[in-house]
Amino acid sequence: MKRSRIKAIIEEGAVGSEVIVCGWVRTFRNNQFIALNDGSTIKTLQCVVDRDATPEDLLKRISTGAALRMTGKIIASQGQGQSIELQVAELKILGDSDAEKYPLQPKRHSLEFLRDIAHLRMRTNTFSAVFRIRHAAAFAIHEFFNKRGFVYIHSPIVTGSDAEGAGEMFQVTTLDLNDTPKTEEGKVDFKKDFFGKATNLTVSGQLEAELGALALSDVYTFAPTFRAENSNTSRHLAEFWMIEPEIAFADIHDDMDLAEDMLKYIIQYVLDNCNDDLEFLENRLIGEEKNKPQNERSPMPLREKLKFCLEESYERLTYTEAIRILMNSKPNKKKKFQFVIEEWGADLQSEHERYLVEKHFKKPVILIDYPKDIKAFYMRLNDDEKTVAAMDILFPGIGEIVGGSQREERLDVLKRRMTDFDIPHEEMDWFLDTRRFGTCPHAGFGLGFERMIMFVTGMANIRDVIPFPRFPGSAEF
Ligand code: 4AD
Numbered sequence: 001m002k003r004s005r006i007k008a009i010i011e012e013g014a015v016g017s018e019v020i021v022c023g024w025v026r027t028f029r030n031n032q033f034i035a036l037n038d039g040s041t042i043k044t045l046q047c048v049v050d051r052d053a054t055p056e057d058l059l060k061r062i063s064t065g066a067a068l069r070m071t072g073k074i075i076a077s078q079g080q081g082q083s084i085e086l087q088v089a090e091l092k093i094l095g096d097s098d099a100e101k102y103p104l105q106p107k108r109h110s111l112e113f114l115r116d117i118a119h120l121r122m123r124t125n126t127f128s129a130v131f132r133i134r135h136a137a138a139f140a141i142h143e144f145f146n147k148r149g150f151v152y153i154h155s156p157i158v159t160g161s162d163a164e165g166a167g168e169m170f171q172v173t174t175l176d177l178n179d180t181p182k183t184e185e186g187k188v189d190f191k192k193d194f195f196g197k198a199t200n201l202t203v204s205g206q207l208e209a210e211l212g213a214l215a216l217s218d219v220y221t222f223a224p225t226f227r228a229e230n231s232n233t234s235r236h237l238a239e240f241w242m243i244e245p246e247i248a249f250a251d252i253h254d255d256m257d258l259a260e261d262m263l264k265y266i267i268q269y270v271l272d273n274c275n276d277d278l279e280f281l282e283n284r285l286i287g288e289e290k291n292k293p294q295n296e297r298s299p300m301p302l303r304e305k306l307k308f309c310l311e312e313s314y315e316r317l318t319y320t321e322a323i324r325i326l327m328n329s330k331p332n333k334k335k336k337f338q339f340v341i342e343e344w345g346a347d348l349q350s351e352h353e354r355y356l357v358e359k360h361f362k363k364p365v366i367l368i369d370y371p372k373d374i375k376a377f378y379m380r381l382n383d384d385e386k387t388v389a390a391m392d393i394l395f396p397g398i399g400e401i402v403g404g405s406q407r408e409e410r411l412d413v414l415k416r417r418m419t420d421f422d423i424p425h426e427e428m429d430w431f432l433d434t435r436r437f438g439t440c441p442h443a444g445f446g447l448g449f450e451r452m453i454m455f456v457t458g459m460a461n462i463r464d465v466i467p468f469p470r471f472p473g474s475a476e477f
């Protein structure tokens, strides 16, 4: 007989069947009732041991965190809180857990404390729910693109280029940093490095996705990306996962349609497949917000918020229109924003994005046509020569969740833009080849996977939606 997962046992409710279950003890009450969890569901299986027939020393070893294997019969439960339970016939301790020393006690721990013991936090209800949802969302993304005939491209992790041109890269080298080889000019001689040139961890798979799209039409990447930006915020990681579709023969409107469809698909999938976990996280949030002042609480419970973002079509407007709204807004006039908007051309901060979404439109917003100077070199120059065909999607509680654009497909304009940004043409010759040979209108975007997981789980800190977060000063585990 094989072991059954607790999720299957509870869903099937097979009273009378003999089963084997394995899992970890959450609580043990009365020397009799074990709440067992195996991670397959947020729910625990109540396992009832015959305390008179079980040796004293074995009972003592059934402690929070211990791993057990039990066989027995599923019966209708006499107690409250569950409809079935396991009548334990045989119990084996697979791994003891010293109750005195085990860091996870059967009580509520703060998220900050759990971040310090991230090697154990997946054993809590909150984190197991978050990571099951993270899995479901990843699966939904692959399913979405697969159904639409997109090809999954594996973009490289180590590269010689800076896709965003922002210089926020982690260097990759095997040179001895205490004794680097030097060129005649006294600079580090990267010709002697492992790859024969300077390399870094990728900040985005976009440029390689563009190469794919100009051959396979519709592609996407789903890969880790790295940014050495010194942003110690609740929305930034130094290592995060990004989904980057790239579509040929498409413009910025096709790009927005694709992004909106994808976001809604992910939300729908999570609603359809993760209800128990969502319910748990929703109640967790409600409990947490009880201590907050009314105006800081979320306007809707988690699942209602998710459904709301499914039903509404996202507000689409230009950067210029958004700036007008922001300049006329109360917090701007009263100088309540940390960064007061003085003029057209200002970069939008997360406080402005959230004002537009949460206060003004009260739904997700897609902003297009940003000033060319605050966006990346590869975005298509609009006819006004002042703006580019960029698009950012802003979500409630998150701010920017997607960033994308129609790409500059005209060789001469792209070269001009690269010169403006001081990007050496020789290093990007391979990229320019796509514009030399069979160039075509194309577009794409990047979804920050962790920001999406924050949104669907309601978790407030991005460090709590990736198993092992990397941020300035921290790369534990
Ligand atoms: O806006 P970004 O920088 O766009 C790009 O990288 C483009 N190459 C995407 C493309 O067009 N293919 O990043 C895209 C998204 C952001 O909207 C945000 O959700 C997320 O990636 N993101 C981060 N998430 C976590 N930590 C960080 N440091 C992030 N930086 C960006």
Ligand code: MG
Binding pocket: 400, 402, 403
């Ligand atoms: Mg962006």
